[in-house]
Amino acid sequence: MKVKYLWASLLAFVLFSCDDTTGTLGLGMMPSSDSIALGAQTFDVSTETMLAGPVYAKTSMGYLGKYTDPEFGSFEADFLTQLTCTDQFEFPINRMVPVDPTASVKEYEATAASVNLYYTSYFGDSLNTCRLSVYELNKDLVKQDQSNYYTNIDPTQYYDSANGLIAKKAYSAVDLSISEATRKTSTFYPNVSVNYSLDKANQFIKLFQTSKAEGKNFKDEFAKAFKGIYVKCDHGDGTVLYIDQAHLNISFKVYAVDSLGHFPIKRKQAGYTTIDSTYTTTATFGSTKEVIQANSFKNDQTLEALAQVKDYTLIKSPAGLFTKVSLPVGEMAGKLQNDTLNSVKLTFNAYNKTDANKFGMSAPSYLLMVRAKDMNKFFEDNSLINNITSFLAPYSKTNNQYTFSNITRLISTSIADKKKATGSVPLDFKEEMVLVPVSVAYDSNNNLISIRHDLRPGYIKLKGGKDNKLKLEVIYSRLKK
Known part of the structure; x- marks a missing residue:
């Protein structure tokens, strides 16, 4: 009996500690806690380094x-x-x-x-x-x-x-x-x-x-x-x-x-x-700010070779290297189609920096994760994150990582958009995201008011790459049979 109450308490804690980003893949009305089982699963995530190319740099600097x-x-x-x-x-x-x-x-x-x-x-x-x-x-x-x-x-x-x-x-x-x-x-x-x-x-x-x-x-x-x-x-x-x-x-x-x-x-x-x-x-x-100030950046061909490395990924600013992230949305939709997503977490761990140069570049303070197809428009429109298709993660010096703690609504939205466009979600469908180093600004009330490309020299080396999959951590709810 005590075990039953303990399980119910744990279930309530997990469900109510999740924010309003909880997404439903197949589950409608939630039944009582006695009829629900919690589950956890991980999915492989592919990452690779990509050339940033020219970036939007509307700035007074x-x-x-x-x-x-x-x-x-x-x-x-x-x-x-x-x-x-x-x-x-x-x-x-x-x-x-x-x-x-x-x-x-x-x-x-x-x-x-x-x-x-x-x-x-x-x-x-x-x-x-x-x-x-x-x-x-x-x-x-x-x-x-x-x-x-x-x-x-x-x-x-x-x-x-x-x-x-x-x-x-x-x-x-x-x-x-x-x-x-x-x-x-x-x-x-x-x-x-x-x-x-x-x-x-x-x-x-x-x-x-x-x-x-x-x-x-x-x-x-x-x-x-x-x-x-x-x-x-x-x-x-x-x-x-x-x-x-x-x-x-x-x-x-x-x-x-x-x-x-x-x-x-x-x-x-x-x-x-x-x-x-x-x-x-x-x-x-x-x-x-009312007149044009245009910055011209040039990187040599060294970055082209670095973009081909397969056992890790790199982010280099300004206008150097980004990391592309392929989320296995189709696989998730297939395996969790009758379940409710409570939390989807993705963490990018970094390698320790070993710069010998005393003027070496520091790690970006923030990474933006945004849909690849929306990236340019995001910056041109001076957008802020919506926690649906764009997310922000600060750099943790303590853990040497960037953590996107709950991207549930991204998965749900991606599935819904794919179904609307093609009528189904193929198992091999992946949502392409990009990690971009950004600088952010807050007002006096700590409200986020600006996100722009980070145009200062900096870099971070992330675990992952084509040969090393990352793990997408998913917590879901399932009806007991």
Whole structure:
């Protein structure tokens, strides 16, 4: 008798501890617990490494640099971006200091102009010497479709290598020419700065005057005149910068005014002993979320050979290697057609990392498992997981694994979709899924708000492969006969 009550209690615990993802393959109304038997079964799951190919990378981050890994070969990142201003942007012509204050027609000139690339983080060697080149685009990054956001964009279609060069600049991720005390201040923002033509900067000031006189929107006119920049690393290997902001900064002199807007007045400038009625200010045109920023990634042929390995699988970011997962949905439908699925669990165990390189890549923080046929659309639509055809698993450092704890609704949905399409579910039918390294964002209430491709260098080696099947763990309920 005690055994009977113990069994009923255990059954109740299992059934009610399952969430609303429990799926029914053949069972309708649940009878009393005395009429139900619980069962557990495992199914073989095939996995294989696949080339990621170009990935959707709509982001406000620009990636710049080269890195060669002993196992994965060389990786190269460069980017193109538009620069813009606000709708209400104005050069303060009424306060700007003219070239000749006595001239009847006033002309104004910039005192300095530069393109600045700001970053807060990077991958690789902080002191590695690199060199970048900045080019001005001669063609619009159009928004008619999503193609410009994929990492196989061809930069050569958008700039003139012979005539479009703005400047070259040597740099390292940590600039030792700046004191450590300055680098540690809260206001310090690391950046690489290259000079921009003063003549072109002056043209933008004149363009503003013309636009204002003709009643045109300067923001639109600026976009026509300045199509953006392309930034590439043409020397150095071992560092990738994560560029947060790209700016075109134009500096010019203005008269100082008092609180009532009257000028000129006497104003003491910081760092100077003289008192003057003018000072220098800067107008900024920046990369924002409303304009296109396109990343171009290139991996060498090393990845093609790694994708053929059969006794394990690999995931390499960015835009390197994914793992394809073949779920035996047809076999499950055949063997469990009269049962109810309570839980379906799939775990991916990783091999311990043995990187000798001190700048080695870390494991992806999250893996997305999504239907292969839905993958591109998932990212293009900025989708979130639905726990039906897309799932998210964090990396467990403790267990060195990624666990998808309950994918029951995926199995049920896959069976239903196959029946609707063909009228039956063949025993050899498999649902193809893809494991993708992703970066995620949460709001202040810990609600998931964003899932995007992880574009930072990283990798993980997973157990499995064509020669080593994984086990899909299934708990089901069955009517006693």
